[in-house]
Amino acid sequence: xxxxxxxxxxxxxxxxxxxxxxxxxxxxxxxxxxxxxxxxxxxxxxxxxxxxxxxxxxxxxxxxxxxxxxxxxxxxxxxxxxxxxxxxxxxxxxxxxxxxxxxxxxxxxxxxxxxxxxxxxxxxxxxxxxxxxxxxxxxxxxxxxxxxxxxxxxxxxxxxxxxxxxxxxxxxxxxxxxxxxxxxxxxxxxxxxxxxxxxxxxxxxxxxxxxxxxxxxxxxxxxxxxxxxxxxxxxxxxxxxxxxxxxxxxxxxxxxxxxxxxxxxxxxxxxxxxxxxxxxxxxxxxxxxxxxxxxxxxxxxxxxxxxxxxxxxxxxxxxxxxxxxxxxxxxxxxxxxxxxxxxxxxxxxxxxxxxxxxxxxxxxxxxxxxxxxxxxxxxxxxxxxxxxxxxxxxxxxxxxxxxxxxxxxxxxxxxxxxxxxxxxxxxxxxxxxxxxxxxxxxxxxxxxxxxxxxxx
Amino acid sequence: xxxxxxxxxxxxxxxxxxxxxxxxxxxxxxxxxxxxxxxxxxxxxxxxxxxxxxxxxxxxxxxxxxxxxxxxxxxxxxxxxxxxxxxxxxxxxxxxxxxxxxxxxxxxxxxxxxxxxxxxxxxxxxxxxxxxxxxxxxxxxxxxxxxxxxxxxxxxxxxxxxxxxxxxxxxxxxxxxxxxxxxxxxxxxxxxxxxxxxxxxxxx
Numbered sequence: 001x002x003x004x005x006x007x008x009x010x011x012x013x014x015x016x017x018x019x020x021x022x023x024x025x026x027x028x029x030x031x032x033x034x035x036x037x038x039x040x041x042x043x044x045x046x047x048x049x050x051x052x053x054x055x056x057x058x059x060x061x062x063x064x065x066x067x068x069x070x071x072x073x074x075x076x077x078x079x080x081x082x083x084x085x086x087x088x089x090x091x092x093x094x095x096x097x098x099x100x101x102x103x104x105x106x107x108x109x110x111x112x113x114x115x116x117x118x119x120x121x122x123x124x125x126x127x128x129x130x131x132x133x134x135x136x137x138x139x140x141x142x143x144x145x146x147x148x149x150x151x152x153x154x155x156x157x158x159x160x161x162x163x164x165x166x167x168x169x170x171x172x173x174x175x176x177x178x179x180x181x182x183x184x185x186x187x188x189x190x191x192x193x194x195x196x197x198x199x200x201x202x203x204x205x206x207x208x209x210x211x212x213x214x215x216x217x218x219x220x221x222x223x224x225x226x227x228x229x230x231x232x233x234x235x236x237x238x239x240x241x242x243x244x245x246x247x248x249x250x251x252x253x254x255x256x257x258x259x260x261x262x263x264x265x266x267x268x269x270x271x272x273x274x275x276x277x278x279x280x281x282x283x284x285x286x287x288x289x290x291x292x293x294x295x296x297x298x299x300x301x302x303x304x305x306x307x308x309x310x311x312x313x314x315x316x317x318x319x320x321x322x323x324x325x326x327x328x329x330x331x332x333x334x335x336x337x338x339x340x341x342x343x344x345x346x347x348x349x350x351x352x353x354x355x356x357x358x359x360x361x362x363x364x365x366x367x368x369x370x371x372x373x374x375x376x377x378x379x380x381x382x383x384x385x386x387x388x389x390x391x392x393x394x395x396x397x398x399x400x401x402x403x404x405x406x407x408x409x410x411x412x413x414x415x416x417x418x419x420x421x422x423x424x425x426x427x428x429x430x431x432x433x434x435x436x437x438x439x440x441x442x443x444x445x446x447x448x449x450x451x452x453x454x455x456x
Numbered sequence: 457x458x459x460x461x462x463x464x465x466x467x468x469x470x471x472x473x474x475x476x477x478x479x480x481x482x483x484x485x486x487x488x489x490x491x492x493x494x495x496x497x498x499x500x501x502x503x504x505x506x507x508x509x510x511x512x513x514x515x516x517x518x519x520x521x522x523x524x525x526x527x528x529x530x531x532x533x534x535x536x537x538x539x540x541x542x543x544x545x546x547x548x549x550x551x552x553x554x555x556x557x558x559x560x561x562x563x564x565x566x567x568x569x570x571x572x573x574x575x576x577x578x579x580x581x582x583x584x585x586x587x588x589x590x591x592x593x594x595x596x597x598x599x600x601x602x603x604x605x606x607x608x609x610x611x612x613x614x615x616x617x618x619x620x621x622x623x624x625x626x627x628x629x630x631x632x633x634x635x636x637x638x639x640x641x642x643x644x645x646x647x648x649x650x651x652x653x654x655x656x657x658x659x660x
Contacts, residue, residue, distance in 0.1 A: 012655075015647045016640070020620055024637065026647060028658050035487065049634070052644075055660045064487060078488050122658065129538040129562055143562050145540035147569030147633070155637040157644060161620060163561075193474055194532035197558055227535060229561050250657035258657040293474055400537075402483045421478045421536060423501050 002268035004165050005234050006200040009140040009265065013123045021162045029117055030152050031126040032059040032095065033108045035402060038085030040127070040149045041093050052156045054094040058117055059086060061100050062107045063402040067334075067365045067392040073100050076404050104247075106368020106394045109133040109336035113217060114370050116246030120235035120262040125152055130336050130418065132223040136216035137243065138235030138265055140200075143224065163198055163230065164274035167267075169205035172282030177452040179346065180215035181338060181416070181435035183207065184222040185287035187279060189297040196228030199275065202267065203233050207281035213242040214340040221337045222418055225294040234266035286451050288414075289433040290323050291315060292422050300324055300438065300450045314422055315430050316410065324448050328432075330413035331362035331443040332425075333389075335399035338416035338436050339367030344375045347440035348383040350454045356388035357446025363390045365397040389443070401426055414442040458571040459630035460602055463553050467598040468521035469589035470529045476536035477563055481545040494541060495548020516549075520592045526600065528585045529556040534563025543570045553600050555607060557582050568623050569633070573602060581607075581615045602628060 003011070013025040030053075032040065037059050044051060051057060064082045066075035074080040083100065090097040098104040104115055109130050112118040120138035125131060127149045134141030144158065152158055170183055188195070201223050203216075211219065216233045223231025233239075240259060243249050250258045285299035291311035298305065304312070306319035317326070333339070333347050344366065356362045364384050366372035372394055375381060381391045397405050399417035406426030407413045413431050416439050420431035432448065441451040485497045502514045510517045516524075527546065533556040534542060543566045546554070552572060557579040559567075567574040577585075588610060589596055599608040602624060608614045626633065637644075652659050 015644060018622055020622070022620060022622055024640070026644075026651065049638075082487070119658070121655075127538060129536065143538040145538055145543075145562060145566035145569060147540060147566065151634050151637065154634050155641075155644060156648075157637055159622070159633070159637075193535060194558060197532065197535075197561060224536070224562075227532060227560065248660070254657040258655075261655065293476075400483055402487055419476075419478065419536065421476050423482060424478050427482075427501065 002270040002272065004267040004271045004273060005138060005202055005232055005265055006140065006165050006230065009121050009123065010162060012121065015157060018159065022159060023162065024157050025123060025160055027125055027152050027156050027158055028056060028122040029124040030057045031108050031112055031124065032057065033063055033126070033128065034061040034065065034082050034086045035063040036127050036146055036149065038082060038089045040146065040153060041089035041095065042085065043150060044153050045092065049154045051093045051095060051153050056156065057095045057153070058098070059090045059095050060098040060105055060108050060111055061086060063396045063400065065100055065395045066403055067395045067397040067405060069393060071100070071393050074403065079403055103369055106370065107336045107339065107396055109221065110339060110367035110371065113137055113213070114246070114368055116243055116249030119243065119249065119258070120239060121265050125158060129224045130221055132229060132231045133217050133221040133336055135220040135223070135230060135232035136213060137239055138232060138262065140230060140232070142229040163200045165202065166196065166199040166228070166275040166277070167202045167204055167273040169276070169278045170203065170207035170281040171205045171278065172207055172280050173210070174207055174281050175284065177286055177437060177455050178284050179435040179437060180211055180218040182284055182287040183279070183281060184219050185289065185294065185297040185433065186284055188222060188225050188294045189287070190279065191226055191277065193225055193293050193295040194227045196223065196226030199228050200230035201226065201228045201232065203231065208233060209236065212342060213238060214342045217340065218337055222294065225418060235262050286435060286438050288323060288438060288448060289420050290317060292420055294418065294420060294433060298323065324450055326412070326448045328360060328414055328442055328447055329411040330407050331360060331439050332365070332398040332413055332415040332417065333363065333436050333439050334365030334367065334397055335417035336367065336396070337418045339365060339371065341371050341374050343416065343436040344371070344380050347436040348380045350437050350440040350451060351387045351389070351444065352383050354387055354444050356443045360443050360446050362388065362443040363392055363398065365392045366394050368394050398425055400424065407431070414439045414448065457626070457630045457632060460552065460571060460573050460627040462599070462601050463525060464597060464599040465525035466521070466523055466595040467526040467528055467589055468516055468524035469586045470515050470527060471586045471590065473530040474532045474535055475529065477534055477539050477542035477560065478536055480534065480542040481539065486539050486541040491544050494545040495550070498545035498549045520595050523550065525550055526553045526555065526598050527551045528582060528589060529554060530582070530586070531557045531579070533559050535560035538562040540566045540569070543567050543572055547572055555582060555585065568627065571627065571630070573600065573627060575600070575607060575617045577607060577615050577617055585609055
């Protein structure tokens with residue numbers, strides 16, 4: 001029988017079929033973060049339970065810690081208390097913590113792949129909806145809630161209903177100035193933000209195969225903005241070359257055995273998907289959102305549509321006008337969507353030798369200490385600093401504002417993150433989602449701008 | 457977990473599609489507000505004006521919806537962030553049952569973890585309920601019978617809904633999911649032993 005990538009990984013993790021398409025699944029990797037990790041671990045011990053497999057559980061500080069240069073934890077008492085709790089509880093439970101100040105700290109969905117914790121065919125969960133990011137390596141990753149975190153800590157398993165499958169093919173070759181972020185925003189625009197509800201998505205096609213691993217991570221990251229808990233790319237030579245030698249990746253004979261299994265995972269040629277969609281990557285323009293949902297996306301040179309009057313009012317925009325040329329106040333390059341080395345390189349390429357507009361406050365928040373150091377070794381931080389960007393410390397920062405870093409009310413921010421929801425970056429803050437290169441171009445122009453005009 | 461059998465209660469309507477969990481509970485509240493106080497902060501951006509008073513434009517502030525325990529909502533309710541505090545906040549407002557054409561999937565799962573019954577009904581049925589509630593000037597009751605899997609509106613019209621047998625049983629009996637899985641420890645251990653041989657590289 002022909003199977004999809006998703007089916008194969010699902011089947012490999014079924015401990016028991018519970019009927020009606022629901023299964024008890026084994027969890028290979030469980031990631032915790034500072035927003036709820038300490039509390040969850042404390043609740044487990046408080047109930048007289050223990051963490052069943054601490055060696056399969058990893059923790060990092062990312063959501064509530066400051067991104068201020070020189071930070072040692074949270075910028076506020078309440079944030080520091082969460083970091084302290086994660087430190088104490090992970091030590092007590094024997095869970096490895098990538099703490100502030102360590103070489104491995106970073107955004108949970110950046111360090112999972114970067115450290116080789118995420119591997120093809122693994123089933124991963126984390127109390128964060130963007131756990132779908134990990135699917136870029138051919139892993140089955142999805143976000144869970146606080147109660148499910150406790151269930152996984154206590155039992156190393158999770159009950160799930162098997163979703164339907166959808167394949168999104170991107171054919172053709174991406175034009176200059178167009179990136180993975182533009183591909184996925186365009187797909188969300190086409191299908192709508194509920195278009196993927198009930199599906200596990202697989203991204204395929206020539207344009208996906210041509211993407212590097214970091215770009216695939218960006219692609220999979222926004223699966224949940226389609227309503228899909230799971231988004232995946234089949235592992236291939238790009239995956240294996242990227243993963244080999246990473247800290248927690250298998251070595252020696254274990255690598256060889258793993259590789260042999262990983263190569264059996266891609267969807268069989270005749271595998272049937274419940275739904276298929278196709279997009280022409282070659283005809284895409286840089287995308288930017290105009291409203292308060294990731295589905296509210298247009299080509300950078302398009303006019304603002306006459307739809308969703310409440311969203312337009314919130315965003316302070318008028319239908320029928322071009323979005324380009326709209327004055328901005330903030331730029332945020334970061335988040336689990338777009339904070340990896342190639343993202344920073346793409347932005348730096350635009351920024352090099354230019355200046356951020358005087359009225360714009362622009363931040364670069366690398367996704368991890370690993371990304372930050374690699375970027376610094378290439379001198380990217382100097383490019384950003386010379387242009388007037390702030391070069392900050394790794395964490396979630398302005399994507400969600402859980403650490404107290406916010407965009408001011410009615411200020412307009414071009415952000416490389418994943419959600420432009422009402423109030424996401426702060427009460428009444430106005431968010432436009434875009435690629436790192438587009439965000440960089442906007443920072444320089446001081447207004448929403450077409451990155452293609454900045455490319456040689 | 458509290459059992460759910462039959463709920464015959466006042467219903468409220470929130471006809472906005474794609475209500476995300478950031479809208480339901482702000483991240484600051486997730487971090488800094490005790491669970492018992494979250495109900496007060498549910499939907500705060502739409503529910504309160506800048507001076508802290510209730511905004512009459514927000515549907516759930518309407519008089520006929522006071523004390524409602526059933527919330528009828530629009531497509532893709534609870535999309536976005538996995539924060540379970542969104543369910544705690546809605547439950548804290550008094551809601552025990554949510555009815556919509558579709559839900560954000562993580563939110564949907566989180567509801568059942570907290571004894572909140574989330575019901576998917578076809579869009580025309582939900583539209584009918586939303587319409588009746590939108591026109592109401594006095595409280596309107598809806599009856600939800602989990603065992604029979606029916607929602608009965610004030611017009612007496614009954615709609616049957618689908619639900620996983622496992623979720624239904626857990627709600628009807630108030631079962632503890634962790635306790636049930638812990639009872640299967642031998643099975644989990646056997647699976648892990650076999651997997652150590654099958655996929656040794658997965659095990660540190």
